[in-house]
Amino acid sequence: ADTAPNGAPRARVVTDVAHRGASGHAPENTLAAIDEASEHDATAAEVDVQRSSDGELVIIHDTTLERTTDVEQIYPDRSSYDVADFTLEELKELDAGSWFGGAYAGEQVPTLEEVLDRMEERGLNLLLEIKSPSLYPGIESDIAETLRDNPRWLAPGGDEAHRLVIQSFDWESTERSHDELPRVTHGLLGEVPEDEIADYATWADQINPNHTNLDADYVDAVHEADMEVFPYTMNDAESLRSVIDKGADGVISDYPDVAREVIQEE
Ligand code: G3P
Ligand code: CA
Numbered sequence: 001a002d003t004a005p006n007g008a009p010r011a012r013v014v015t016d017v018a019h020r021g022a023s024g025h026a027p028e029n030t031l032a033a034i035d036e037a038s039e040h041d042a043t044a045a046e047v048d049v050q051r052s053s054d055g056e057l058v059i060i061h062d063t064t065l066e067r068t069t070d071v072e073q074i075y076p077d078r079s080s081y082d083v084a085d086f087t088l089e090e091l092k093e094l095d096a097g098s099w100f101g102g103a104y105a106g107e108q109v110p111t112l113e114e115v116l117d118r119m120e121e122r123g124l125n126l127l128l129e130i131k132s133p134s135l136y137p138g139i140e141s142d143i144a145e146t147l148r149d150n151p152r153w154l155a156p157g158g159d160e161a162h163r164l165v166i167q168s169f170d171w172e173s174t175e176r177s178h179d180e181l182p183r184v185t186h187g188l189l190g191e192v193p194e195d196e197i198a199d200y201a202t203w204a205d206q207i208n209p210n211h212t213n214l215d216a217d218y219v220d221a222v223h224e225a226d227m228e229v230f231p232y233t234m235n236d237a238e239s240l241r242s243v244i245d246k247g248a249d250g251v252i253s254d255y256p257d258v259a260r261e262v263i264q265e266e
Contacts, residue, residue: 012266015250016259017127018042019233020061024254027100028068029059030107034118042256044125044165046232049112049143051136056088057112057146060096063132069094069109084135112143116150126153127165127230127252129189133173140173144180154184165230167208171200178203187230194221201225208232208252211243219247237262 021033022040029047037045048061065071065081072081074093083091088111097107110118112128119126133139143166147153153164167187168174178186187206191213200207207222211231222229230250234240240251240262253259 014244014248014263014266015125015230016041016043016256016263017230017250017252018045018124018256019252019254020047021045022254022256024235027097027104027107029061029110030096030104031110031114031118032097032104032107034115034122034124037256038122038124040255040257041260042124044127044250045119046127046129046252047115048129048131049139050083050131051139051142052083052088052091053085054087054089055142057139057142058083058088058091059110059112059115061131063135065091065094068099069096070098112146113150116146116153120150120152125163125165127167127187130166130168130170130173130177133168133170140177140180143177147181147184154181165206167206171204175203187228189232191218194218197221197225197227201227206230206249211239214243214246214248216246223247234259241265 018037020028022036023033025036026032034045047059049057050060052058060083063083065083071094091109094109095105096109097104130139165185165187166177167189169189171188174186174188185205187208188200188204189208191209192200192207206228208230211234214231219229228249230252231243231248232252234243234251235254237258240259243251244266251259
């Protein structure tokens with residue numbers, strides 16, 4: 001709603017979310033990227049969760065390890081490098097920072113728990129993407145179990161409404177996660193057809209499309225259904241301004257510092 005209970009206009013709050021941590025400043029999905037998100041005054045950090053072969057939840061974007069780690073050097077005899085085929089111990093041998101710059105040598109693939117702890121220390125909210133859940137049957141309940149062990153992440157309501165958001169491109173996975181954690185905010189990545197928005201609004205809280213697909217009428221339709229819109233991924237002031245002008249409730253950027261400046265212009 002645009003008005004407070006007393007009828008006064010409500011100040012608009014646009015949430016500044018660091019994409020894969022502040023991945024313009026540090027290697028994506030590492031603790032260093034979480035630290036950079038905090039240094040640049042992000043409100044929240046988005047990270048991607050997958051699962052190791054021995055059932056540990058780990059934070060990494062690609063379903064294979066080559067792009068963001070030195071896996072080919074460390075395990076030259078393996079024929080493939082799927083995240084799902086490596087134990088946590090094996091993943092912890094990898095350098096997930098050097099590809100971004102020598103200063104980050106030794107950064108590891110973090111576990112979800114390590115990220116939760118670091119974000120708690122840093123006072124950041126979490127936007128957690130369940131990445132490729134069809135590869136990890138049951139991952140939604142694994143995530144819920146980890147979060148239940150960290151009850152500070154589950155506080156609902158008020159300013160903490162965005163303390164934790166769980167989202168996925170796989171909307172069935174998102175719904176399974178909602179069933180596990182019905183009080184947690186859940187987002188649908190991609191673009192829900194306009195005539196299906198009302199159905200999804202019965203349980204989901206956000207629709208989060210690629211920013212290039214966003215138009216103001218679509219944002220209005222999502223808001224009509226009492227849902228929010230957090231488009232991804234805008235890295236320059238012009239595209240950030242554009243989605244904010246169209247009504248976005250949050251912005252996902254590799255550069256939360258650039259996003260913060262644009263948000264403050266409003
Ligand atoms: O928050 C949405 C965004 O993270 C989705 O894209 O490919 O960076 O995971 P991707
Ligand atoms: Ca993501």
